[in-house]
Amino acid sequence: MQRIGVFICWCGSNIAATVDVERLAQLIKAEPGVVFSADYQYMCSENGQQLIKNAVKDYNLTGIVIGSCSPRMHEATFRKAAESVGLNPYMVEVANLREQCSWIHKDREEATKKALVLLRTAIAKVRLDAPLTAGESPVVKRALVIGGGIAGIQAALDIAEAGFPVDIVEKNPTIGGRMAQLDKTFPTLDCSACILTPKMVDCAQNENIDILSYSEVEDVKGFVGNFKVRIRRKARYVDETKCTGCKVCMEKCPSKKGLNEFNMNLNNRTAIYIPFAQAIPNVAVIDPTQCLKLKTGKCGVCQKFCGAGAIDYTMQDTFVEREYGAIVVATGFRPINVDAFNEYGYSDNKDVITSLELERLMNAAGPTNGVLLRPSDNTHPKVITFIQCVGSRDVSGCGKPYCSKICCMYTAKHAMLIREKYPDTEVHVFYIDVRTPGKNYDEFYRRAVEQYGVDYIKGMVGKVWNENGKLMVQGADLIENEQVVIPSDLVVLATAIEPEPSVRKIATLLTASIDTNNFLNESHPKLRPVESPTAGVYLAGVCQGPKDIPETVSQASACAAKVIGLLVKNHLKTNPCVARPDETACNGCSQCANVCAYGAITYVDKEFRIGGGKTETRRVAQVNPAVCQGCGACTVTCPSGAMDLSGFSTAQILSEVEAICRK
Amino acid sequence: MDKRETGEQILRISGTEIRKCMKCGKCSGRCPAYREMDIKPHQFVGYLIKGKTEKLLESEAIWHCLSCMACVERCPRGVAPQGVIEAVRTTVTRMQGKNGISAEDIPPIVDELIPQQLLVSAYRKYNK
Ligand SMILES: Cc1cc2nc3c(=O)[nH]c(=O)nc-3n(C[C@H](O)[C@H](O)[C@H](O)COP(=O)(O)OP(=O)(O)OC[C@H]3O[C@@H](n4cnc5c(N)ncnc54)[C@H](O)[C@@H]3O)c2cc1C
Ligand code: SF4
Ligand code: SF4
Ligand code: SF4
Ligand code: SF4
Numbered sequence: 001m002q003r004i005g006v007f008i009c010w011c012g013s014n015i016a017a018t019v020d021v022e023r024l025a026q027l028i029k030a031e032p033g034v035v036f037s038a039d040y041q042y043m044c045s046e047n048g049q050q051l052i053k054n055a056v057k058d059y060n061l062t063g064i065v066i067g068s069c070s071p072r073m074h075e076a077t078f079r080k081a082a083e084s085v086g087l088n089p090y091m092v093e094v095a096n097l098r099e100q101c102s103w104i105h106k107d108r109e110e111a112t113k114k115a116l117v118l119l120r121t122a123i124a125k126v127r128l129d130a131p132l133t134a135g136e137s138p139v140v141k142r143a144l145v146i147g148g149g150i151a152g153i154q155a156a157l158d159i160a161e162a163g164f165p166v167d168i169v170e171k172n173p174t175i176g177g178r179m180a181q182l183d184k185t186f187p188t189l190d191c192s193a194c195i196l197t198p199k200m201v202d203c204a205q206n207e208n209i210d211i212l213s214y215s216e217v218e219d220v221k222g223f224v225g226n227f228k229v230r231i232r233r234k235a236r237y238v239d240e241t242k243c244t245g246c247k248v249c250m251e252k253c254p255s256k257k258g259l260n261e262f263n264m265n266l267n268n269r270t271a272i273y274i275p276f277a278q279a280i281p282n283v284a285v286i287d288p289t290q291c292l293k294l295k296t297g298k299c300g301v302c303q304k305f306c307g308a309g310a311i312d313y314t315m316q317d318t319f320v321e322r323e324y325g326a327i328v329v330a331t332g333f334r335p336i337n338v339d340a341f342n343e344y345g346y347s348d349n350k351d352v353i354t355s356l357e358l359e360r361l362m363n364a365a366g367p368t369n370g371v372l373l374r375p376s377d378n379t380h381p382k383v384i385t386f387i388q389c390v391g392s393r394d395v396s397g398c399g400k401p402y403c404s405k406i407c408c409m410y411t412a413k414h415a416m417l418i419r420e421k422y423p424d425t426e427v428h429v430f431y432i433d434v435r436t437p438g439k440n441y442d443e444f445y446r447r448a449v450e451q452y453g454v455d456y457i458k459g460m461v462g463k464v465w466n467e468n469g470k471l472m473v474q475g476a477d478l479i480e481n482e483q484v485v486i487p488s489d490l491v492v493l494a495t496a497i498e499p500e501p502s503v504r505k506i507a508t509l510l511t512a513s514i515d516t517n518n519f520l521n522e523s524h525p526k527l528r529p530v531e532s533p534t535a536g537v538y539l540a541g542v543c544q545g546p547k548d549i550p551e552t553v554s555q556a557s558a559c560a561a562k563v564i565g566l567l568v569k570n571h572l573k574t575n576p577c578v579a580r581p582d583e584t585a586c587n588g589c590s591q592c593a594n595v596c597a598y599g600a601i602t603y604v605d606k607e608f609r610i611g612g613g614k615t616e617t618r619r620v621a622q623v624n625p626a627v628c629q630g631c632g633a634c635t636v637t638c639p640s641g642a643m644d645l646s647g648f649s650t651a652q653i654l655s656e657v658e659a660i661c662r663k
Numbered sequence: 664m665d666k667r668e669t670g671e672q673i674l675r676i677s678g679t680e681i682r683k684c685m686k687c688g689k690c691s692g693r694c695p696a697y698r699e700m701d702i703k704p705h706q707f708v709g710y711l712i713k714g715k716t717e718k719l720l721e722s723e724a725i726w727h728c729l730s731c732m733a734c735v736e737r738c739p740r741g742v743a744p745q746g747v748i749e750a751v752r753t754t755v756t757r758m759q760g761k762n763g764i765s766a767e768d769i770p771p772i773v774d775e776l777i778p779q780q781l782l783v784s785a786y787r788k789y790n791k
Contacts, residue, residue: 450682479686
């Protein structure tokens with residue numbers, strides 16, 4: 001029989017004003033097993049804790065119940081107090097008399113009655129509590145960053161600075177991500193490359209950072225502190241250790257029809273290419289779909305001209321396996337396909353472009369060397385109309401229900417840059433709202449209106465058509481209450497962004513949860529915004545939700561801090577309140593593994609004695625205690641009742657229910 | 664004077680920076696004469712930006728504005744819608760060739776039946 005002590009907190013007047021704490025302390029003495037009870041003004045205070053510690057010693061308590069605020073608030077405090085006097089911390093239960101009783105009731109009599117029930121319930125649980133010990137698992141002191149955009153770059157730099165090795169796995173031939181494609185950046189209008197490329201170089205030069213470009217994560221095993229990751233290094237057909245980035249191959253390559261994805265397909269590139277001049281690594285790659293040698297066996301020009309002897313047409317994909325303590329996902333985004341919105345005529349008119357295409361058309365390193373020429377006839381557009389929210393805030397099924405967050409700001413940026421560089425250009429912007437929260441952001445947008453005379457029209461565009469080479473943009477001006485038609489030379493769609501689709505595979509491999517829009521879920525939207533619910537997995541940048549560069553970098557640095565906090569530990573304490581299968585009852589049906597959101601359950605074949613000197617081999621579930629979060633989904637799913645949760649066993653829950661129902 | 668010049672004149676007389684307007688509607692939200700107006704205070708600013716000068720000149724609202732300056736007081740961006748209304752009114756009056764009254768003409772026509780508000784608004788208008 002347990003020797004139970006019950007401690008009732010007044011919480012100043014928070015509980016005591018509504019619950020008769022003194023009477024409660026008397027009444028509860030009648031409960032079987034209760035050998036001590038007390039009430040006190042602030043149980044969590046130094047004196048309150050001392051009261052608990054003394055009672056544990058004086059009355060040889062084996063279990064205690066605290067009637068106080070929510071366990072979220074002070075369970076850890078009380079467990080620590082118990083532990084300090086030799087009581088197993090898991091022999092402490094908290095009955096929530098504040099949030100679940102005094103704060104929500106007015107009638108003192110009724111509230112006191114309910115408080116008594118809540119205490120009895122906790123006592124019922126303590127009776128069946130067993131001491132639990134947290135296990136330990138070692139930590140591999142290396143981090144993996146998936147995605148080498150600005151989010152991945154920043155996270156890697158910060159982790160490396162703290163002295164831990166980091167690998168960046170980037171699917172493209174170069175790191176840099178979308179930011180490398182941008183011209184100038186709001187809110188300060190500094191050139192994107194000028195602030196990004198030094199960071200890329202830092203990554204390349206940092207001894208702690210290993211960049212695995214043109215690579216993808218194939219498989220992930222393990223758990224926090226101990227991930228085992230298999231990485232595919234796609235065949236580049238160019239030896240990374242030999243290529244000097246001289247670009248002779250690009251000059252000589254006869255296959256020049258490949259679409260230049262870095263320039264949003266606005267021009268062509270050779271089959272062997274370096275995506276842009278500041279690429280890291282500055283190493284060529286051969287596009288096998290365009291290379292004549294690889295397609296037809298005839299050519300080999302690049303090999304002939306390559307002074308470094310770096311070309312190798314026989315190269316195959318290779319695999320590396322590495323271990324990591326923590327993983328940062330930073331897979332970023334892409335603009336959505338706007339073909340479904342035929343009202344804007346994107347697929348029919350070359351001069352209807354997306355904002356990312358405009359970035360390339362304005363970039364000095366872009367297809368037009370930074371001169372703004374419209375794609376159809378390479379002339380200067382004189383009237384440019386922007387349409388905001390294209391595909392965002394749209395539940396018709398063609399677009400995305402969310403606000404893409406960055407487009408109001410970058411549209412103001414585009415409008416301003418154009419008016420600055422080409423003052424004779426007329427610029428119109430159709431908008432639903434102008435959303436510019438952020439430091440110096442609204443001021444930035446107002447500058448577009450007040451200083452640069454950009455014409456903002458409140459309303460959406462319903463139709464764009466081509467009339468003798470002019471793009472007729474028809475929309476509503478809701479403030480003037482009229483329909484307007486603006487004959488334009490160029491139409492720019494501020495296109496919604498969506499997570500890079502390969503994130504789905506990454507999420508599956510990591511058992512990281514993902515929302516209906518494919519954005520990775522954070523553990524808590526307010527209080528744990530950079531952690532995935534899967535332990536050891538962290539989220540940086542647009543893969544978690546739309547955000548601009550300042551926000552991305554903040555999140556990446558926050559991720560790094562979390563990773564560093566994990567990697568400095570030699571061992572991790574594991575939560576002992578985890579699922580445990582009863583192997584004799586388990587029939588290996590896999591239902592538990594299917595519901596486990598954390599991938600904690602695996603199966604092994606085990607031999608069991610079945611009497612008569614015989615054995616049989618059965619497939620049974622195994623729970624990895626380092627990965628299990630103790631959510632209990634498996635316990636309620638198991639059809640044979642083989643799964644139970646330490647600290648929250650089925651027997652305990654039922655005895656609690658019984659205590660509640662008791663008259 | 665063509666349309667553009669008229670617009671420029673109205674802007675000059677108004678003495679306000681219309682591009683600062685963010686179309687929030689607070690001026691119209693405050694205006695005591697709003698219901699009587701065919702063109703609302705915020706629209707005076709918007710029309711001037713868009714160059715809809717004729718509409719402004721045809722407006723009935725300029726005769727309903729009380730020159731109470733409440734709109735100016737309330738505008739969060741420091742725009743003076745009343746300044747625009749006043750400028751339109753002045754422009755219309757000038758176009759009609761009735762350039763107002765001389766100072767000497769005033770005392771004889773001020774009597775106890777003249778609404779005080781009219782005098783207050785006249786002082787506000789003419790002491791700039
Ligand atoms: C038109 C436009 C203009 C913008 N202008 C500005 C501006 O002026 N100021 C500003 O602050 N923000 C601006 N932004 C927003 C800015 O681009 C983003 O905030 C920023 O790029 C987000 O960085 P990221 O690292 O999260 O994602 P990304 O830049 O998308 O980087 C993700 C990286 O991960 C890689 N990757 C993806 N999937 C995998 C995978 N499975 N395995 C390995 N690697 C993978 C990608 O190849 C990429 O390199 C603009 C955006 C657009 C579209
Ligand atoms: S072998 Fe392929 S990549 Fe090399 S020059 Fe020929 S076509 Fe270009
Ligand atoms: S940021 Fe602006 S343009 Fe983009 S979706 Fe949101 S409201 Fe629309
Ligand atoms: S000054 Fe005229 S427009 Fe402005 S609030 Fe007064 S009456 Fe309305
Ligand atoms: S209150 Fe000022 S900013 Fe708002 S609509 Fe009127 S003039 Fe424009």
